Amino acid sequence: MASNPMQQFSVHKIGPEIKIAGIDLSFTNASLFMVISASIILLFLFFGSKEKKIIPNKIQLMAEMFYAFVAKMISDTAGSKAKPYFPFIFSLFMFVLFCNMVGMLPYSFTVTSHIIVTLIMALFIFIAVTIIGFIKHGFKYLSIFVPSGVPVVLLPLITIIEIISYLSRPVSLSVRLFANMMAGHTMLKVFGGFVISLGLLGGWLPLGFSVALTGLEILVAFLQAYVFAILTCIYLNDALNLHH
Amino acid sequence: MKRLLAFTIATLAIRNNLFAAEAGMPQLDPKYWASQAFWLILVFTILYISISKFYLPKIKNNLEDRENKIKKDIDDANKFKELSETRLKEYERILENAKKEVIKIHLESKNTLDKDIQKKKETIEKEIEKEISKAQKEIIELKKNSISEIQKISENIAASIIENISGDKLNESSIKATVEDVSKKTIGKYL
Numbered sequence: 001m002a003s004n005p006m007q008q009f010s011v012h013k014i015g016p017e018i019k020i021a022g023i024d025l026s027f028t029n030a031s032l033f034m035v036i037s038a039s040i041i042l043l044f045l046f047f048g049s050k051e052k053k054i055i056p057n058k059i060q061l062m063a064e065m066f067y068a069f070v071a072k073m074i075s076d077t078a079g080s081k082a083k084p085y086f087p088f089i090f091s092l093f094m095f096v097l098f099c100n101m102v103g104m105l106p107y108s109f110t111v112t113s114h115i116i117v118t119l120i121m122a123l124f125i126f127i128a129v130t131i132i133g134f135i136k137h138g139f140k141y142l143s144i145f146v147p148s149g150v151p152v153v154l155l156p157l158i159t160i161i162e163i164i165s166y167l168s169r170p171v172s173l174s175v176r177l178f179a180n181m182m183a184g185h186t187m188l189k190v191f192g193g194f195v196i197s198l199g200l201l202g203g204w205l206p207l208g209f210s211v212a213l214t215g216l217e218i219l220v221a222f223l224q225a226y227v228f229a230i231l232t233c234i235y236l237n238d239a240l241n242l243h244h
Numbered sequence: 245m246k247r248l249l250a251f252t253i254a255t256l257a258i259r260n261n262l263f264a265a266e267a268g269m270p271q272l273d274p275k276y277w278a279s280q281a282f283w284l285i286l287v288f289t290i291l292y293i294s295i296s297k298f299y300l301p302k303i304k305n306n307l308e309d310r311e312n313k314i315k316k317d318i319d320d321a322n323k324f325k326e327l328s329e330t331r332l333k334e335y336e337r338i339l340e341n342a343k344k345e346v347i348k349i350h351l352e353s354k355n356t357l358d359k360d361i362q363k364k365k366e367t368i369e370k371e372i373e374k375e376i377s378k379a380q381k382e383i384i385e386l387k388k389n390s391i392s393e394i395q396k397i398s399e400n401i402a403a404s405i406i407e408n409i410s411g412d413k414l415n416e417s418s419i420k421a422t423v424e425d426v427s428k429k430t431i432g433k434y435l
Contacts (some may be wrong), residue, residue: 010270011280023278030276031283038291045295049302054310067303087296095291116277117284182271 005189009113009182030117033109037098066094073230078237085236092121093229100181100221104214112224113181115174122174125232133239144238173231180224184217391427398423 013026048063056064070090074082082089096112103110111117133141145162146155191213194206402419406412 006269011273011276013276018279024276025279025282026276027283028276028279030280031287034283034287038287041291042294042299045299045303049299049306052306052309054313056306060306063299063303064307067300067307087300088292090300091288091292091295094295095288111284113271114280115271116280120281120284121288178271182269 005186005193008109008185008189011114029109030111030114033099033102033111037095037102037111040102041094041098066090070229073226074233077230077233079241081240082233082236089229089232089236092125092232093225096121096177096228097222097225100225101218103181103185104218104221110181110185112177113185115178118174118178119170121228122170125173125235126170129232129235129239132236133242136240137242140242141239144242148243169235173228177224177228180220184213184220188213188217395420395423395427398427 011028011030013028014032015027018025018027044059045063047059049060051057051060053060067090070093071086073093074086074089078085099111102108103113133144145159145166147158147162150158188210191206191210195203195210198206399416399419402423403413403416406419
């Protein structure tokens, strides 16, 4: 019968085992698809910036559109102070987007459907944003936990809630991306299984669903990359422009 | 009905299969966590460095170049527009001046022509008058002359007629007086 819908998420080793200081760092299918996604991005950008044309060709136009899209996203959410972080946000957005999109191809592997991958990215962002906040504002950065205009009676409660929400940022950021990607791909697999098991007579309905879901998943793949990047911008904005 | 039944059976089978899966979520198996973290950091670092060092500056330059080019082109276009407007104004001014000049020249030439014509007319009129008076004088003289001639001729004719008829020569002075008398009576008809 249908294979396990979670089978697609399993990681297996490719090539020889690499062990450094007792830790298994073997090249896996997850690593392979990270390399593939990064290579596609680099190839895309290479051809997108190869020719300097006043009237761009299609691929140059696409690269410039991505650039303008991310630049506008950053300037809208975090202002001009966030300009030095533009390359990082751009790389992050492109990496998550291309990992999601490459994962939409049949028989491929979705890098971002693994909690460890998204958690490392989210933790890096969280720690970096916190460090930036303390560098820019010193101990005044702690005032982010004390919103202005709150009655004194409510202040301790609000501060505790603010601290919890701040600390849960990496978890929410990583779980959002990971859960969306995993749920979508599992759904696709389940409906694909229905098509096979219901055969010629009843398989058409789940097949239609499968097609519709594929469209939806492409949307989700883009949307989640966008959300991941824009939330990073918002966190960065909190650290750069302390509201008071 | 058959299809619904088949659908239910299939759903149940897949759900059982899903829950019976031993591994559960492969994401929560920590066996390759270190490997994934290592490769993620490695790949992302390479990606970040190459994007921030090579590709983004290139794209940025490209966009700026285009913006500058567009700005320059627009500036140039505005400059040319202004230039053409000033040229047009100049042209219109020249045209206006030329029109004025044409009118002026036209008037002047008309005036001089009129004066010229007037002058010539006057001189010609004077000449004509002179000629007329001269001719009148001549006519009067001629008339006077012709009257005395006619008298002489008439005297001769009268003398010869009288001689032929009577055969006598009459006194010349009496003939002359008679002719003068007759001619004085009749000359009013001719003069």
